[in-house]
Amino acid sequence: MNNTTKTAEQTQALVRKSLARRYRAERRFRLYGIAAVAAGIGFVIFLFGTIFAQGASVFRQSYVQLTIVYDPETIDPAGTRVPEELVAADDQALVRAALRERFPNVEGRSNLRELYGIVSSAASIELQRRVVADPSIIGQRETLWLLADDTVDMLLKEKVWRSAPEDERRLSDQQIGFIDALRADGTLKLRFNAAFLSNGDSRDPEQAGVRGALIGSALTLLITLLLSFPIGVGAAIYLEEFAPRNRITDVIEININNLAAVPSIVFGLLGLATFIGFFGMPRSAPLVGGFVLTLLTLPTIIIASRAALKAVPPSIREAALGMGASRLQMVGHHVLPLAIPGMLTGAIIGMARALGESAPLLMIGMVAFIVDVPSGITDPATALPVQVFLWSDLPERAFVERTSGVIIVLLLFLIVMNATAVILRNKFEKRW
Amino acid sequence: MSSSLLFVLLVALSVLAFQLGKARAIAVVGGLRGVRDLHSLPGHYGLLTAIWCGLPALVVFALWISLQDVVITQLVLADLPANAMAQSAQALMLNDLRNVVAGNVPAEMVAESTRVAAAEYLKLQRIAQLALTVVTFAVGIAGLLVVRARIRPDLRARNAYERVIEWALFACSAVAVLTTIGIVLSIVFEATRFFNIVPITEFVFGTNWSPQMAIRADQVGSSGAFGAVPLFAGTLLISFIAMIVAVPIGLFSAIYLAEYAPLEVRKVVKPLLEVLAGVPTVVYGFFAVTTVGPALRVAGEAFRLPVAGESALAAGLVMGIMIIPFVSSLSDDMITAVPQSLRDGAYALGATRSETIRQVVLRAALPGIVGGVLLAISRAIGETMIVVMAAGLAANLTANPLEAVTTVTVQIVTLLVGDQEFDSPKTLAAFALGLVLFLVTLLLNVIALYVVRKYREQYD
DSSP states (O other): OOGGGOOHHHHHHHHHHHHHHHHHHHHHHHHHHHHHHHHHHHHHHHHHHHHHHHHGGGGEEEEEEEEEEOOHHHHOTTOOOOHHHHHHSOHHHHHHHHHHHHSTTOOSHHHHHHHHTTBOTHHHHHHHHHHHHOGGGTTOEEEEEEEBOHHHHHHHTTSSOTTSOGGGSSSOHHHHHHHHHHHHTTOEEEEEOTHHHHOOOOSSTTTOOSHHHHHHHHHHHHHHHHHHHHHHHHHHHIIIIIOOSSHHHHHHHHHHHHHTTSOHHHHHHHIIIIIIIISOOOTTOHHHHHHHHHHHHHHHHHHHHHHHHHTSOHHHHHHHHHTTOOHHHHIIIIIHHHHHHHHHHHHHHHHHHHHHOOHHHHHTTTTSOOOSOOOSTTSOOOOHHHHHHHHHTOOOHHHHHHHHHHHHHHHHHHHHHHHHHHHHHHHHOOOO | OOHHHHHHHHHHHHHHHHHHHHHHHHHHTTSGGGGGGSSSOHHHHHHHHHHHHHHHHHHHHHHHHHHHHHHHHHHHHHHSOSTTOOHHHHHHHHHHHHHHHHTSSOGGGSOHHHHHHHHHHHHHHHHHHHHHHHHHHHHHHHHHHHHHHHOOTTOOHHHHHHHHHHHHHHHHHHHHHHHHHHHHHHHHHHHHHHHHHSOHHHHHHOOOEEOOOOSSTTOSSOOOEEOOHHHHHHHHHHHHHHHHHHHHHHHHHHHIIIIISOHHHHHHHHHHHHHHHHSOHHHHHHHIIIIIHHHHHHHHHHTTOOOOTTOHHHHHHHHHHHHHHHHHHHHHHHHHTSOHHHHHHHHHTTOOHHHHIIIIIHHHHHHHHHHHHHHHHHHHHHOOHHHHHHSOSSOOOOOOTTSOOOOHHHHHHHHHSSSOOTTSHHHHHHHHHHHHHHHHHHHHHHHHHHHHHHHHHHHO
């Protein structure tokens, strides 16, 4: 085909003939785009949907109502009423007696064991707490809501099916019979689960709570914020307002950009080798976690703070300098107050990233099973995302729900933080 | 005196120094009326005094606190009788010592020599704490007195004070460089120790990875093997799957949002997609284990394909979802940076919208998009939690995405989590892997940033 000899009609005919095909290609291309966007949004909805579907039920927990007799013979046969004796008492026996009273017809060791399995081992701890707090209740009767076992809880929440063959369930047919009897008269039901937010970690799913991880995360983030915000803002001010254009400044700048893209686990290795290995700081402590996350979030905060400083128009600087202010006075009195909202936004986003980070914390040992709620920055602790990692590894069905529950708590914090950042930005962002 | 109390007292001393310096400045010019004779404001003299009082003292304080433990341990070790102090015995004893000192273990439970050492340690600790108090206060008060004595009307207090602040700001920005140096030094140091035990060629080219070292020298079947090729292969396989998911979806959503979508749709959809980047990776890992993995196994059974419980596919797919927003927002930036005149030129020649995008816009934006994809790959290689939770531990050398593979980051975590001593090849291997990870991601980032910057210069 030779273009030069082609007439206008021939070209038009050619174009017209291909037009339908080209329009089809156009529609197809646009469809790919819509499909890609739909897939992306679909993933968001599916991800959040599954997590919430699995985890929303964690805020309700099965409780059994039992009438407990605080039998003096069991609790304190000697009648001394000293706390040491009361702590040593076999409170489990009180729960068992109450269960036998509720189901007088159950006999035989194995049947009784199945009956006892309905109530959590946490119930006796609750009774012990009550007795020690107020020894005068010994000898009285009290009707209480006590924690049910996690297998019962799963059945009530319909996370396991009673139609499954008996040997594939963790509850026997007889136990399901007990459960139905209790439910029929309203003494076994789901109630608000405050323990999930107020308990520390536990190997029993029904007792496990996020308080320890929550405090651990809070302490770690506090240290991160206290260190990374001043250092980050200082670095940004130096680079934007004071730094001469020379090789040292260039090296620092390239460095910050590269650090922002270093995998987080490498920061964990750094923390392990220097803070713990060289300086001998305590393992598993929020202090070290805060140091590592400071180094991790510093580039984010520096970059955001520099952007905030860049957005302040030069005329303000010139006016201040013209009035005889020194450079530091110009920055401190005029530029910084205008840039602070932007810097805060950057800091919040950096903190949100630090809150979700777990790989470096694994490296410095914040991954142990810790029941106690940490009380200081050098106590062993864990953090919310690490708690997700720890619980996701456990075999009990009920821990899937717990894990999703922690994720919901974590996501709520992240949403609040990011929303604050957006609101701050919208409220204080100035167009000059 | 406890360290935190000392810290508070030092801060209080600085506040006092501020007041003293300010009062002195006013006094040397004969009261408030003479203030105009001062070179700087009275407050500047106060600040200068406070800085020279507080700063040196706090620097001494910080250095002392961070080095005290190391120094005391060395002193205690040097005092010990030199007998039976093999490296391992020494480590064991140090461990006991620390436990006794921290009060975790009652002193009766450890050996006699350790008990003596622990007592010595506690004694030195007390002395050090006392010395710290004396030294920091001496330094602080000395600084205060020296500056106070030098306050005269012609002392350029503001300039001196501002110079100190500028140096402090410089120090802040140097933290970033120090971090890099710290990363390089610590990783290279440990990795070199590893390569002294295991030859570097075996590490880079060996195809057998089983880092469990023999407990006894004569034990059969568990001599450590440190050939990292299966890890590199596994990492690449999972990253490749992730990119197959992320690049088309990310790129096409960027094209749609930048070129087709009305402004209102773009305003809603773009942040919604970026939510994916804000979700913690541990959540993706959980999602991969509880939802995607089982779903793939069910699907595999339907097609009579054996899917491993922890398949590379599940980890890769979920990682791909995580990376979509990186690809899409970077591509979006690049596409919107293409000047409108190029599009108008293509339309004028009769091209349809998709033809314009494919043959003009994407071609102009290509270097930037490639840079973005390189950044996404580096993110995929360094990603840890998804693969730790969803990929396996067995080092299989395979290209089959339905089998379990392991990655560099998974092995770093498995080698380092739990009890460990610092000198076994097992622990050191993690640092060698970390070195590889750091170098590869650094290289990818440098190339990506170079490509992106070079491209941007063309149109700005």
